[in-house]
Amino acid sequence: MEVVILHDPAAIAAVAADAIEDLVRRKPHAVLGLATGSSPLGVYDELARRHHTGSLSFAGVHGFALDEYVGLPVGHPESYREVIRREFTDRIDIHPDNVHGPDGAADDIPAACAAFEETIREAGGVDLQLLGVGTDGHIGFNEPGSSLASRTRIKSLIDQTRKDNARFFDSIDEVPHHVVTQGLGTIMDARHVVLIATGAQKARAVRDFVEGPVAAICAASVLQMHPHTTVLIDEAAASGLKLADYYRHTYANKPDWQGI
Template identity: 65%
Template sequence: MEVVILPTTAARAGLAAAAITDLLRRKPSAVLGLATGSSPLPVYDALVDAHQAGQVSFAAARAFTLDEYVGLPAGHPEAYRQVIDRELVGRVDFADGAVHGPNGDTDDVPAACGQYEQAIAAAGGVDLQLLGIGTDGHLAFNEPGSSLASRTRVKTLTAQTRQDNARFFDRVDDVPHHVITQGLGTISEARHLVLLASGAAKAAAVAAMVEGPVSASCPASVLQLHPHVTVLLDPEAAGLLTLRGYYEQVWDGKPDWQGI
């Protein structure tokens, strides 16, 4: 796991966006994993800027989103497919039908979960997956207690997660109680995982993820078992890391050609 601590949002977003643009230049048909929430939004803005400057095309790429609320009607502005369309897909040149999300507006949720797993496998798996982390250590919507080998399934949100997400709705009571989420086992099959976190509110979760035991109590700690993980933090989110000085030393001495 590579931990990179950078002081500005632009620097962190730029690094993540550069990893994606470099991937698409090497492999135009790459499969991307797209996250919602606040953390990836600056990355999407940086990708849009790169696309508008003629530096990258998404025309041959495909993408899968991490999760979706269950029960929101099609077209709801906070449905994650709508969010992804608004923040990235509709601003670049993805082909029609190239971006997929779980179907949370269905009468057969278990079937939708299985179909989503099959679709990711049929695409050859995810090359690069963007991630955030919840204040309780959840990854996607894998809340504490989730199996580290879990697959795409329906989950019940904790009161804390619903409160954290209430900022996107009129009130906390409007936040759905259930979601479809890629499982920790599903996420771990992506070839490169890039997680972004900022703010002191994330510091405890980040420390548990990076330096704590691998445990279902902190679902994001499963990333310790992955061979290629990049964690991009601001100084506040890195505030409780015991080995912070070492991570900074390693990054400062990294060859420019190596990337993340």
């Protein structure tokens, strides 16, 4: 796990976008894992800007969303399919048929989850998975206590997650209680994971999953076992890290050719 501490969200977005641009240029048919929430929005803005001002094309790329609410009607503005479309895929040249997500409206959700896993496999697996992290350390919607080997499945949200997400709805009463999410085992199959966290409210989660034990109580801690995880954080999110100076030194002296 590489921890990179940067001065502001714009710098974080630029570094993450650099990694995605480099991947897509090397592999035009790359498979991206797409997260929602506030953390990746700057990255999507930067990639859209590069697409419109340069030669960066996503025409051959496939994208797979991390998760989806259960029970929202198709087309609901806060469904994650709509969020990803609005915030990213409608702003680039990716083909709509190449954007996939878990089906929270399926009549048979377990069958839909299995089909989603198969679609990822058929696409060749995720090359780069973009992630945020919840204040309790969840990634995707893998809440505390999730199996570290879990696959795409239905999950119940804890109260804190519903409270955190209520800002996207008119009230907490509108936030669904259930979601479909890629499992931790599914996320761990990605070849490169890039996790973004900013702000003091994420400092405890960052400390726990970077320097704490690998444990189901902090789902993101499983990334300590991933062969290629990059954690991009600002100074506020890094404020609880014991080895923050070491992470700064390591990144400042990193060879230019190495990338992230």
